[in-house]
Every structure is written in C-alpha cells, then in structure tokens.
Amino acid sequence: QSSNAEKAPSPEELVLETVQRTNNYIAENHGETGMFATMFIGLLNPATGEMFYVNCGHEPPPLVRNGKIKQLLRPSGLPVGAMEDSPYTCNKITFQKDDYLFLYTDGITDGLDSEGNSFSKERLLDCVAANHTSLHSLVKRVEDAFFSHVSGGEVTDDVTFLALKRG
Numbered sequence: 001q002s003s004n005a006e007k008a009p010s011p012e013e014l015v016l017e018t019v020q021r022t023n024n025y026i027a028e029n030h031g032e033t034g035m036f037a038t039m040f041i042g043l044l045n046p047a048t049g050e051m052f053y054v055n056c057g058h059e060p061p062p063l064v065r066n067g068k069i070k071q072l073l074r075p076s077g078l079p080v081g082a083m084e085d086s087p088y089t090c091n092k093i094t095f096q097k098d099d100y101l102f103l104y105t106d107g108i109t110d111g112l113d114s115e116g117n118s119f120s121k122e123r124l125l126d127c128v129a130a131n132h133t134s135l136h137s138l139v140k141r142v143e144d145a146f147f148s149h150v151s152g153g154e155v156t157d158d159v160t161f162l163a164l165k166r167g
Helices: 011-033 106-110 121-129 135-150
Strands: 039-044 050-056 062-065 068-072 091-094 100-104 161-165
Touching: 011 039, 011 050, 062 121, 068 121, 100 106, 100 135, 106 121, 121 135, 135 161
Parallel strands: none
Antiparallel strands: 039 050, 050 091, 062 068, 062 100, 100 161
C-alpha cells in the first residue's frame, strides 16, 4: 500500500460532505429564488446500530425505545439552500435492538379536521410512542389516526413518513 494513499472518509465526513454539497448546489443555483428544503440524512451501520446524521431544519424525528420517546433528533443546521456554506453538525445515535426511528413531513401534523384543528405534533408523538408489536402496527396506527382526523377536513401539504427499526 502506498504511503500517499488517501484515507477513506469516515461516515461522519461522508454525511457532512453530502449535506454541504447539496446545500451549496441549491444556494448557488437557486438562491435568488429563495428556494430551500428541509432534509434529514443519516448513514446507518446495521451491524452496530450506529447512525451518523444531520438534520437540516427538518421535523425532529423521535427515536423510540421500549414504547417511550428516548430523544428527538433536533435540527443541527439550517435547511439546505438557505445560505451558502452554512455550517452543519453531524451527530451520532446508536440503535439498540427493537429501537425505531420515525421520520415525517409537517404535512401530517398540519392536516386539518372539519373544524380546522391540526393533527398536531403531540397527537403524532402519542401515536408513535405507543407500544407497537411491529413497524406495520406503528404505520397502521399513524395512518388510521391521521386519516380519521382529516376525514371531512383538509390536507394542504405532502404527507410522508418513514419508520426504521433495528431488529
């Protein structure tokens, strides 16, 4: 092996470089339009459960352990495209067996019932933190609660969510 060989980037460096490149691309090419986007990016090692992540102004996804929210993965930087060369911090969590992470867009919390009441973060987090036997039961519970709430109401934004579990 050559002594001039470059060291492979760490997971943290890979995540940060991806975010910084995405941010600068949007800021440089679309900055005058005021375009930006919230983003959550993570790099998970399924063998160890370690995940390096950057939350770019996105809704803080809950990490759930034993039916309780252990922590919310709060933003560690601005939305991408908001400001060229914006600083970002990469954080690390370690999933234990049966932990899960629930990522979502604000369209779900903003969904309105027929009287104009939002579904709300509190209601979503209550659904997510309940004891679930599987990811399927978690997704089904959130989906049923949300669509029951907005029946006769209004959905004005995208409704997207992703659940990730370490078995």
